[in-house]
Amino acid sequence: MDATTCIHCNAALTAADVSSGWCDSCGKRIPGAPRSPAKRPEADAASAPSATGRKGSAWVWGVTFLALLAVGTASVVAFAR
Secondary structure, three states, X not given: OXXXXXXXXXXXXXXHHHHHOEOOOOOOEOOOOOOOOOOOHHHHHHHOOOOOOOOOHHXXXXXXXXXXXXXXXXXXXXXXX
């Protein structure tokens, strides 16, 4: 393995990339580098807790919306008859 390029994307690695063990260009771990916490920038925003601190609240709001939509649709169909 050439220590100056990433084996996944062939990007030039900086000293910071090598010391952290993660390629900044592709976000993948550099084999043989010291382990550090996972670095997944594309998933950070999706897995970050909401402002209220509840990680699963988006799922709850989605299910609630769909339930209300179903009830509203059923009401319109029932009153249209």
